[in-house]
Amino acid sequence: MQSPFIVELTEQNFRETLEGSMNVPVLVHFWASAQPESAQVIPELQMLAQQYSGAFTLALLDCEQQPALASQFGVQALPTIALFINGQAVDGMGGPQPIDSITAMLQKHLPSQDEMQLKQANNLLQQGEHAQALAILQTLSEELKNRGDVKLATADCLLETKQFELAKTLLSTIPLEYQDNYYKGLIAKLDLHLQAADSPELQRLEQERAANPDNLELVCELAVQYNQVGRDEEALELLWNILKTNLGAQDGEVKKVFMDILSALGQGNALAGKYRRQLYSILY
Template sequence: MQSPFIVELNEQNFRQVLEGSMQTPVLIHFWAPMNQESAQIIPDLQMLAQQYNGAFTLALLNCEQEQAIASQFGVQALPTIALFLNGQAVDGMGGPQTIEAIKGMLTKHLPSQDELTLKQVSELIQAGQHAQALPLLEGLEDALKQKGDIKLALADCYLETQNFDQAKALLEHIPLEYQDNYYKGLVAKLELHAQAANSPEIQSLEASLEQEPDNIELINKLALSYHQVNRDEEALELLWNLLKSDLNALDGELKKSFMDILAALGQGNPVAGKYRRQLYSVLY
């Protein structure tokens, strides 16, 4: 398995790999092809290293090929696992082990999966990559997502990905101790969006439509104005109320506006999915 977190130990690199444990823990697996149990667990160890995503380096030492190195470590039996931190062995296990037992050993010395995920999320948000951070946050356990700092990070990602209703729902339930400058900045962003989403132009169009509820051109203009400020569900509903009975309303302009909004929202958007299904039910 090709991975930056997995290396084959040999005479040329083993000192460098051990020195690397000054920065990143190194888990050495001593094995040999003739020892079935030591060879069978390698795929599970490789998968574990990938799951930890760089929190430790897995170093595989084939004791048949690298007998000199194995003897330096004083390995008595196969398989043997040894965890190195700061150049020193801090833990180990001799004899056949389950992957769960090895995970248990690592847990004592390494950050948890949730801690690693949150570290990655923090780096992504700082880099402005909120769309990539969002699914990682949404994948956390519900209990963790109830924490104030996680709610703030989620609200930040929702704001930046224009999921304003979800951001608003979270920001309304932030514990007092988390209502810091970060929180205030997010609330200010939400308020700016709310102001833009109810601009004088939109208010004027809404007032005109109240006076002329059957004016199709006004309906089209208001729907497009809603879309410009991310009020997409209102825009689609406004258009759909006419299109469901006349797909060619306004010489096809309404249908074009409707399709343009769906395209802008993309395939994965749940609101777009709802209105696509309604459109297909009429078309087919």
């Protein structure tokens, strides 16, 4: 099976492979084609390596083809499984073993599925893929979500996806020990948004709209401005209050602005989902 997570050990690559255990655990399976029972579990090990998507490297050593290499490891019986972490053997099993037993041994040393997902989310965050990172962070267990570092990462994603109210609420719950420079940077970003969200231009539009509540062109303009500074719920609520009694208001312009804001928020946005459902309830 061709996979970046599976390697056939040879004299040429064994040192590099074991050095790789400084970063990712390496599971070595010692076997020989002359002993079929030692090869029976290999397909299941390969599937396991694929399922874990790089959480460990599976290294297969055919002791019949590589006797000198096998002797360096001091293998006494086949099959044998050995787990290497930081260049050292930390666990192992001798004799034929069911895949469940091997998996249980691995799980004692590997990060949990949640931890692996958190690592993936952090990598996406570093790459600027905030929406994708947020989608993963929201699937984590409640215990992990409540960790200070996870809250900070989530707040970062919320700010970058313009979900400012949710970010503000989350940042208010950050424990004191996590209020570091990262936290201060997020607070500064939120403060900048709050200042922009109450600009003189917005205040002027709000005053004009208050004086002319039936001017739908003004309503649309104000909703667009709200959306541009991340006050999406106010924008949608403003438009919805008109649409729920008149879908064709302002020759369809109110509905168009409403739909444009929903599209900009994206399919996975909870606020957009709420207002889509409300719209569908009167359409169908």
